[in-house]
Amino acid sequence: MRQLLNLHSLVVLCLDRFRPYALTLLFIATLMACIGWFAPSMQTRIEQARSADSFVDSIGVNTHLRYLNTAYGRYDDIIKPRLEELGIRHIRDGGRDSEFFEKLNDLGTIGIKSTLIMSPTDGIQPLDAITIAKTVLRSIEAIEGPNETDVVRFNFSYNGEPFPEGTRNYQNALYAAIKGDTNTTSLPVLMPSMGQGRNAKKLGFLRSGDLCNMHSYPVNGAPPTDDVSHWYIPYARIVCGEDKPIVATETGYHNAIENSSSKSAISEHASNKYLPRLLLENFNLGVQRTFLYELINGSIGTNQEQNFGLLRYDGSPKPSFNTIKNLIFLLNDPGSSFPLKSLNYRLQGATHQVHHTLLQKRNGAFYLILWQAVRSWDSRQKRDITVTNQRVTVMLNTVIKKAVVYQPLHSNLPFEQYTNPQQLTLDVPDSPIAIELTPARNAEPEGEKSDTY
Numbered sequence: 420m421r422q423l424l425n426l427h428s429l430v431v432l433c434l435d436r437f438r439p440y441a442l443t444l445l446f447i448a449t450l451m452a453c454i455g456w457f458a459p460s461m462q463t464r465i466e467q468a469r470s471a472d473s474f475v476d477s478i479g480v481n482t483h484l485r486y487l488n489t490a491y492g493r494y495d496d497i498i499k500p501r502l503e504e505l506g507i508r509h510i511r512d513g514g515r516d517s518e519f520f521e522k523l524n525d526l527g528t529i530g531i532k533s534t535l536i537m538s539p540t541d542g543i544q545p546l547d548a549i550t551i552a553k554t555v556l557r558s559i560e561a562i563e564g565p566n567e568t569d570v571v572r573f574n575f576s577y578n579g580e581p582f583p584e585g586t587r588n589y590q591n592a593l594y595a596a597i598k599g600d601t602n603t604t605s606l607p608v609l610m611p612s613m614g615q616g617r618n619a620k621k622l623g624f625l626r627s628g629d630l631c632n633m634h635s636y637p638v639n640g641a642p643p644t645d646d647v648s649h650w651y652i653p654y655a656r657i658v659c660g661e662d663k664p665i666v667a668t669e670t671g672y673h674n675a676i677e678n679s680s681s682k683s684a685i686s687e688h689a690s691n692k693y694l695p696r697l698l699l700e701n702f703n704l705g706v707q708r709t710f711l712y713e714l715i716n717g718s719i720g721t722n723q724e725q726n727f728g729l730l731r732y733d734g735s736p737k738p739s740f741n742t743i744k745n746l747i748f749l750l751n752d753p754g755s756s757f758p759l760k761s762l763n764y765r766l767q768g769a770t771h772q773v774h775h776t777l778l779q780k781r782n783g784a785f786y787l788i789l790w791q792a793v794r795s796w797d798s799r800q801k802r803d804i805t806v807t808n809q810r811v812t813v814m815l816n817t818v819i820k821k822a823v824v825y826q827p828l829h830s831n832l833p834f835e836q837y838t839n840p841q842q843l844t845l846d847v848p849d850s851p852i853a854i855e856l857t858p859a860r861n862a863e864p865e866g867e868k869s870d871t872y
Contacts, residue, residue: 432715441844467761468779469702471753471786477702478743479509479534479710480729481669483717485519490715490732494522497734502714503529505729505740506747509560511668511710515543520554527558534609534668534710538565539577552603556860561607562597563668564590564628566794567614571673583622586611594627612668616654624658630707631659634669640685641800643697649703664707671712674737675726676801683722688803689796691738691828692850694729695746696790699776699851711743738828742850745827749853752780762787762856763816769809774848785856787813791849808846815841818859825853 434728483491484498491498502510510526512519513536523533533555537548552559566585568575576584590611597603606647610628613619616635637643647667655665672693676684685693694711701709716728725732729740736744762777764784771794778786789811802872822843824835828850837843842856 430796448569465761465763466777468777468785470752470756471778472754473749474548474699474702474776474778475506475747475750475752475802476508477706477708478507478698478747479511479708480505480507481713481714482511482512484511484522485514486717489717490728490730490734493734497730498573499526499529499715501535501730501736501740502526502531504745504790506751507531509534509708509710511563511716513538513541513563513566515541515547515551518839520551523558527555531558532560533558534561534563534666534832535559536563538568538575539589539716540573540575543597544832545589548593549596549600549603552606554596556602557605561609561630562593562603563609563632564593564611564693566609566612566635567587569618570614572601572645573614574800584620586622587625590625590856591627609666609668610659613654613658616651618656619657622658624660628659629663631655631663633665633667635667635673636670636683636712637693637697639682640672640689640796642792642794642796643693643700646791647701647706652704665705666707667709668702669712670701670709671727673723673726675723677754678721678723681723682798684801685796685798686724686803687737687739689743692795694739695742695827695851696774698743698746699788699790700774700792701855703774703776710868745825745831746853747852748831749825749827750778750780750786754781757781760785760858765814765816767812767814768844769847770811773809773811783858785858787854787856788851789847789854790851791847793849795849806849811845811847813843813845813854815843815856816855819856820859821855821857823855826857827851 484494509532511534536550537543548562552562565575565586567573568582575582575585577589580588594608597606597608607629609630610625610632612632612634614634633651633655635647637646654666672685672690674684674687675681676686678684683797685811705833713727715730716732717725719732727736731737759779766773772791773789774792776788791806791809793806795804795806808852819840822837822840823833
């Protein structure tokens, strides 16, 4: 407001000399003041960080451990070693045979916990879910209602009722069973997932769940930006209400670009940029956990359903596997909760399409992650888009004694380092870069508080 008053006083002083132009001058001055008032680049911003490890803990991946006639049959030499290498802590799967349970409990010994889907399509009745959960109590962390029962080809039915009535009845019975047994009552239960988000309107509101559920695949290979907040989250909340955390139990991209009938295929190169951004965008939106679909390609060929993997069919990593691994390695910080601090900074320059996430480790170091939220793939021409880096300056008002820049797309090693920086000028690409900022001892932020995008 002080800016507005000072500019207005200046105009009044000039009125006598420039009286014929007084109204025009007043309009211009007021407009300039408003621009100064609202432009973020003109404000000092204080932003509270979120825990770096909470981001790591938000990452999961879908597996199909019981599909023994696919790449998942190579549990000992591909699946388990690659999961451990990736550094991921959460998988989503479903099944009911003893070999499947043994694998889940084995993964539990290395810190990988399971969300298990329960459905009559797999011969699992609500009371069976209790028996299954008790068998894998060392590794299970959540129960999920039936998967995509609105998809006609899955032939869902419970007690002779299809979707939506059968889904509603099964979910109610499942929730009652899990919460009614002392061994399983503490397990959170996820709502059923929809194959088409809009079908949530047919299912309607349910009380029989602790967590919302959505399958938020970006439409036609689009970048991970608007679809989640504009469509998928509102659809999920039709079923679960406004107060429960949301889990994206399936999302991702497939790489069957040779499939001429598929509009949603993108290249491995584009996936390498989009998938880490998807995880960060979901985290910014408050999604509690995002399960990428899926760990490994199911087979060789151009069937899009078999090409969603972070790994190729032979177990070799796609580029996105390594980038997510690097991001997890950089931000991994397990332990008890700790008081989170705020960073005083601002972004200047070509920031229009630059998104960010601010994290902090328990050693006090901040991690400011920046990326361009733009298209990296042309779905019509089926080709990668060369995106020009945007020059962004990070103005640091918190006293920083050391800054280190990382490019997870390429490595988990430092790319650039700075001592006692007051500002950093960086070229921001369409893939995430991370700036580790180590504050000087007793450094305290000053300035106006701002929202996180």
